[in-house]
Amino acid sequence: MIEIPERFAQSIIGREGEHGRVWVASLPPLVDELLERWNCGIVEQVGHGGVGIIVSVQSADGASAVLKISFPHPGNVHEPDAFAAWGGRGAVLLRERDDTHFAMLLERAGNGTxxxxxxxxxxxxxxxxxxxxxxxxxxxxxxxxxxxxxxxxxxxxxxxxxxxxxxxxxxxxxxxxxxxxxxxxxxxxxxxxxxxxxxxxxxxxxxxxxxxxxxxxxxxxxxxxxxxxxxxxxxxxxxxxxxxxxxxxxxxxxxxxxxxxxxxxxxxxxxxxxxxxxxxxxxxxxxxxxxxxxxxxxx
CATH class of the missing domain: 3.90.1200.10 (Aminoglycoside phosphotransferase (APH), C-terminal lobe)
Structure with missing residues (x-):
């Protein structure tokens, strides 16, 4: 199972309390479940932003991808809808989605911004x-x-x-x-x-x-x-x-x-x-x- 970065875990728990603690604890088995469902393997260790984790993976067809799981919040609900509407036009491609768990499998872009x-x-x-x-x-x-x-x-x-x-x-x-x-x-x-x-x-x-x-x-x-x-x-x-x-x-x-x-x-x-x-x-x-x-x- 993956290890959740301590700094990220403490940030979520500090902001969200017990709900955040439960969510952080759910992430390792959830990642395993999604990787199996979407037939991907981990390439790099877990990264994170302010509200979610990012796991660099490789899909069965050899494509590089990113598994993103966000903390459940109304502000994150429509992210996959936007990606789906763009279909890769000016944005990373959405390959898979699990709206129940606020999870997406996305095209991997570069590291520069x-x-x-x-x-x-x-x-x-x-x-x-x-x-x-x-x-x-x-x-x-x-x-x-x-x-x-x-x-x-x-x-x-x-x-x-x-x-x-x-x-x-x-x-x-x-x-x-x-x-x-x-x-x-x-x-x-x-x-x-x-x-x-x-x-x-x-x-x-x-x-x-x-x-x-x-x-x-x-x-x-x-x-x-x-x-x-x-x-x-x-x-x-x-x-x-x-x-x-x-x-x-x-x-x-x-x-x-x-x-x-x-x-x-x-x-x-x-x-x-x-x-x-x-x-x-x-x-x-x-x-x-x-x-x-x-x-x-x-x-």
């Missing part, structure tokens, strides 16, 4: 091009971003009143207005939902492939904010932060073939959400200041 590119502009352009490829007609049953709009607007107003050191009212109102203007008129397009640099891997079948989607339906511009929070040290070093933010968003928008103004407004609104989340959950002060700056400068 967009974060490894020296040229940040190139990385942003790659992400934009990938967003264009991933913007396919969404299947039924996936969560629609437009259904969240009313709740987001209400949360923004309430959080602005209750959280410490609030953003200026005009910044919050710009976000509320953006959601009002953009949120209800969205396409039936599949959206990755978390397309930061680390979730785009180098590959051979295609140069770059996406992993770890949320599987939302709506406006592809929704993902723009993640590219401002990737490699942010380059932005922090810029002489003119606003110009640097707008430049990055423009590169993304042009590559994705999305209206620049729509991208800017989505990024501003989501930056306000992120700033509130950071206050609520104890983000470092420097990160809160940076997110506040994005929210204010993009008005």
């Amino acid at each position: 967009l974060a490894d590119l020296d040229d940040v502009d190139e990385a942003v352009a790659v992400a934009g091009t990938l967003v264009r490829r991933l913007s396919v007609q969404a299947p039924t049953g996936l969560p629609r971003l437009r259904d969240q709009i009313e709740g987001w607007q209400e949360d923004l107003r309430k959080d602005a009143e209750r959280l410490p050191h609030p953003l200026p009212q005009r910044v919050v109102q710009a976000a509320v207005t953006a959601f009002r203007d953009l949120g209800h008129d969205q396409p039936e397009t599949l959206v990755h939902g978390d397309l930061h640099f680390g979730n785009v891997l180098q590959a051979e079948r295609e140069p770059w492939l996406a992993i770890d989607p949320k599987g939302y339906v709506g406006d592809p511009a929704y993902d723009a904010i993640t590219l401002l929070r990737s490699r942010f040290e380059d932005l922090l070093a810029a002489e003119d932060l606003k110009a640097a933010l707008l430049r990055r968003l423009a590169i993304f928008a042009d590559a994705a073939e999305i209206d620049r103004e729509r991208v800017r407004r989505w990024a501003q609104a989501r930056a306000v959400m992120d700033a509130h989340w950071g206050r609520e959950h104890g983000d470092p002060a420097w990160l809160i200041r940076f997110t506040d700056a994005i929210a204010e400068l993009l008005i």
Whole structure:
């Protein structure tokens, strides 16, 4: 049986309590069961992310693959649905799935990510091009971003009143207005939902492939904010932060073939959400200041 990395086990148990302890204990026999069912053998020891384990395997046909098992959580439910809809177009291929156990057998890509590119502009352009490829007609049953709009607007107003050191009212109102203007008129397009640099891997079948989607339906511009929070040290070093933010968003928008103004407004609104989340959950002060700056400068 596999050994679960101690650091990962303690992280899950610390966050999820007894439920997490039971789940971690279930993983070794579950891996054995899935490997037998899907006729795979382990190639490397277990790796992990924040919410699941990753086992490099080889299938019976000799193909390299990855067995991924995630902690059961609503945010992980639609990941295999997104992979299935893409069918390998701009994302790793889904080979097998077990939704009961939040398990998937996925195509194995390379180890490099967009974060490894020296040229940040190139990385942003790659992400934009990938967003264009991933913007396919969404299947039924996936969560629609437009259904969240009313709740987001209400949360923004309430959080602005209750959280410490609030953003200026005009910044919050710009976000509320953006959601009002953009949120209800969205396409039936599949959206990755978390397309930061680390979730785009180098590959051979295609140069770059996406992993770890949320599987939302709506406006592809929704993902723009993640590219401002990737490699942010380059932005922090810029002489003119606003110009640097707008430049990055423009590169993304042009590559994705999305209206620049729509991208800017989505990024501003989501930056306000992120700033509130950071206050609520104890983000470092420097990160809160940076997110506040994005929210204010993009008005």
